[in-house]
Amino acid sequence: MKKILLIATGGTIASKDTEVGLVPSITSEEILRFVPEIAEICDVTAIQLMNIDSSNMSPDGWIKMTECIKENYNKYDGFVITHGTDTLAYAASALSYLIQNSKKPIVLTGSQKSIYLKDTDARKNLMDSFIFVCDEKANGVHIVFDSKVIMGTRARKTRTHSYNAFDSVDYPIIATVFNNKVLYYIEDQIEGEVEFFNELNTNVNILKLVPGIDPEILEFVGNISDVLIIEGFGVGGLPNYEGKNLLLKKAEKLKEQGTIIVLSTSVPHEGSNIEVYQVGNEVKGNLNLIETYNMTTESTVCKLMWITAQTLDAKKVEEMFYTTIAHDIMY
Known part of the structure; x- marks a missing residue:
């Protein structure tokens, strides 16, 4: 027994x-x-x-x-x-x-x-x-x-x-x-x-995009985060309102400051693929941000807490994030 x-x-x-x-x-x-x-x-x-x-x-x-x-x-x-x-x-x-x-x-x-x-x-x-x-x-x-x-x-x-x-x-x-x-x-x-493992970094935050979101909100949340997960629309990307690309510029500034930015999707199933549309392709080309593909929000948050408790080096974080653990990511 x-x-x-x-x-x-x-x-x-x-x-x-x-x-x-x-x-x-x-x-x-x-x-x-x-x-x-x-x-x-x-x-x-x-x-x-x-x-x-x-x-x-x-x-x-x-x-x-x-x-x-x-x-x-x-x-x-x-x-x-x-x-x-x-x-x-x-x-x-x-x-x-x-x-x-x-x-x-x-x-x-x-x-x-x-x-x-x-x-x-x-x-x-x-x-x-x-x-x-x-x-x-x-x-x-x-x-x-x-x-x-x-x-x-x-x-x-x-x-x-x-x-x-x-x-x-x-x-x-x-x-x-x-x-x-x-x-x-x-x-x-x-x-x-x-x-x-016995450590998690709790300074991981999610910003859910809504149509017409003020770019200052992205900057504010990013400035107080080690990791900022941006939950976007559809397969992913950053809106370019009035052709000014203000969200992309804020994201570029945050990345230069050392904030790790991860692009996700608010759609429950089938995941992100930010290269499909121009709004995502520009982000991928200019910033080469981490994207979640078909990971759940819950596993994305917890994996990043686990990773960044060990390192904040952007390249190492990306490598560890894309390493599959317990079937968490497929891309």
């Missing part, structure tokens, strides 16, 4: 209703008591790492999860983290960079309704997570939700209320959990030894 560590961090799955709305207050031990069947498939130990709404989760919390897994890595065969859904995809992406080459599975899950309610998805999500984490072929960082096993770097919350809250963006789901068995579509072979 495998030994699994449950790491509870709060979220809706652990919430109870109060006068001010749902508040995480159910402990890790209580969570396990709602699903006694888990004890039949593994030897489980529970840790209450924190008990917070996932909107309050920060990179410090991701570091704490990483440190907890590192401290217990040799004691357990796998790990299940219960987490709020709002920033769950960010946490999964962050752990994919902070814990690399893990032959032991690390599963994140949560729910759209609290585990203490009758009509909840929590008990199924938790049971599915333990079924997957106990499977002999399971490894790496994944989200298990609504019976789907999603690569940590490819997940995104796409629905605010429905039980099928998460999708795998531009990459197949890894497996499904059906009739208490794991049915694989993709089997990953992990090579090398597990590697843990």
Whole structure:
């Protein structure tokens, strides 16, 4: 029987209703008591790492999860983290960079309704997570939700209320959990030894373009950022209003000052390709900026936090960004 560590961090799955709305207050031990069947498939130990709404989760919390897994890595065969859904995809992406080459599975899950309610998805999500984490072929960082096993770097919350809250963006789901068995579509072979990292640079910001945006906003955000991710329209680019190219000029100035600029897209699927149109081709030719292609916003942010905690050298950042980790980028 495998030994699994449950790491509870709060979220809706652990919430109870109060006068001010749902508040995480159910402990890790209580969570396990709602699903006694888990004890039949593994030897489980529970840790209450924190008990917070996932909107309050920060990179410090991701570091704490990483440190907890590192401290217990040799004691357990796998790990299940219960987490709020709002920033769950960010946490999964962050752990994919902070814990690399893990032959032991690390599963994140949560729910759209609290585990203490009758009509909840929590008990199924938790049971599915333990079924997957106990499977002999399971490894790496994944989200298990609504019976789907999603690569940590490819997940995104796409629905605010429905039980099928998460999708795998531009990459197949890894497996499904059906009739208490794991049915694989993709089997990953992990090579090398597990590697843990303990630093993230939080000075990574996103600016979402809106039609007619004031170029001064780009300059302001860029001046206070080590990394500025510009989330543009369609396949990407910078608008050239009235032929003045003011956004491009601001971007050039920021790059000269050492700000790392990354071009992304606000479109949920299929990614960027900034060379298609003139508004992007000019940027690519003049600045040769990093672009995200089909990476998710969550993995883009977390990967850049991880990279720039190690180096701010633009060439090294670009090289590391385009190095695929856990299927995060394809171009």
